[in-house]
Amino acid sequence: MSQEPEYEQIPASPDATEGEQPPNEPPPVEGDPLPEPQPEPDPETETPPPPDPPPTPITFEPATWYQVTSVCVTSTCVNLNTTTTEPEIYSNAGTVRMICGLCGQLRPILAATKLNPQPNYD
Template identity: 45%
Template sequence: MSVTTFAPATYYAAVVQRLTETCPNYLQPIDVPQLYSNGGTPGGVQCGLCQHSMDIMSATVLDPQPEVC
């Protein structure tokens, strides 16, 4: 199930992509296996080619959550 509201202190599996036509990754879905939501705000994902922020297209809560030491 994809989420639109992020819970604080929670890890998600996400799919991100760039929505800017000038980026080589334009509309290319990229899997992010662990995306952390700190205080209900997901961490940013940066494009490795154009160095700009990527847009989160979908996210699913990881179950079980990773253990943090």
């Protein structure tokens, strides 16, 4: 002889009454609000013209500090044709590579000036 336990019916919510069934669909989930649309770029703001390339290739001495001017030429970058000058760049093994911080692409070097006196970071 098996005895089945008796269960007491508990309403699904305090407002539910006996005989009412809770809805089969879960209540709607409130998500994050849609992001506000970004303002369109000002049509009057134009990209600056590209700077002139250096007249001769720039060569670097190994283990030397330079002041380097470079430009980003990536067409999709916000920094397109914008030149920057870095005051202290180290020429490791005679190689200097400048990379745009926004697009991650190489920036061509327009000018380099050997620092005199050389910084001493011991």
